[in-house]
Amino acid sequence: MDLTERIARRWKRSPEAGLVVDWAPLNPAVHLTDPVGRGPVLERLLDAFDPVFRQRLPDDVAVVGPKGSGKSALVSALFAGLNDQVGRDRERIRTTTRAGSAEGAVRFVRVDAHRARSEFRFLHTLLDAVVDESVPERGVGTDALRDRLTDEFGAPTRRAVVAVDPVTDLEDLAVADLREWLAPVADAVALVPVGREAPGEWAGETVRVPEYSRHALVDILTTRAAQALESGAFGHDQARRIADWAGGDAHDALAAAFGAADAADRADADRVRDADVDAGIDAVPDPCVNFGRVLSLPENRRRVLAALLELDEPSTVREAAAGVARTSDLTESTVERFLYELAEEGILERVEASTDGGEGRTPSRVVARFPARVFRRLGEEA
DNA sequence: GATCCACGGGAATACACGGATG
């Protein structure tokens, strides 16, 4: 957010607009363009990517760090910045050479692994990021995409650094798959897997992103809260309280702060009170899945989750499915399957339902493993 | 006509429990 925007925002704000000016800065899935206090790691990454500044492709490098340490934020910001610089460079070349080819320029692409689980999807996102024209989503086979990709990275020296975020060993999207998918263009692409730990047999370099210090976390919270809320609405003590609770996890801390603001706003308070902080913290499950993962779910799954949150404590999966199906155009059996799938992905968790002596296998019920207040509020705002 | 994918249905498998069996 630049200065003009900030001023405009204040200017058009009505006197009784309420506590919250803009939810986005407190959204744990939103990354600021300029990460706070990450100088050393950024330098390490820039070192790794250094060949780019000499028109060469860097080596593969894994970016690893604990949950909520800002890996994604870092990579997003860095890639945006690099593309900006290198892109400007490319423009300059384009205008000075008649051919107008992107000779030598290296592109930085970040692929959201959640949205790119199949080879087709992966190649599609990659291609889409690299070429100007739109890439067909249907009616064209994976083979065709592969050929197209090979062409793009063929004759002229087009090259790219591709970050895939997140890559976990446990996930079905393994580095082996990525390598296979990238095989046709292996010479023109550097792979940057982002995850908690380096992939199984990772031979390349690894850059570790350390957990945020308590101090840094307080900084982040106050900075973001200042952008999101009326001035003075969020106290320093409250930021400290949330930071202590979150233990270095920026994602969970922001989710809690968001929840606190939500609670205060719903109560028509003119500032966040301690009770709101409690409510905010309470609404973040432990463990809590990355909110970005929830956002990147297909629309219909998100609708199911939204409907699920509105239900009154359904005591079994089946009951929950029935309840959701009533407010949806999906069949009960489909909803039920979705619920199981979401539980399998860790977005919901199945817990044993109270056994009331029924026959057969004992049922389970599902509980949210994502920050419900954030999800609900953003659903309302949308 | 070809392609990818979401739906939806349903088959296959896993599990819990009580009762029968060796």
Next chain:
DNA sequence: CATCCGTGTATTCCCGTGGATC
């Protein structure tokens, strides 16, 4: 007593169909 079996559910897995797009 340990094991197996039958029954009723829960859960997982698979695949045909059809929509949307090229």
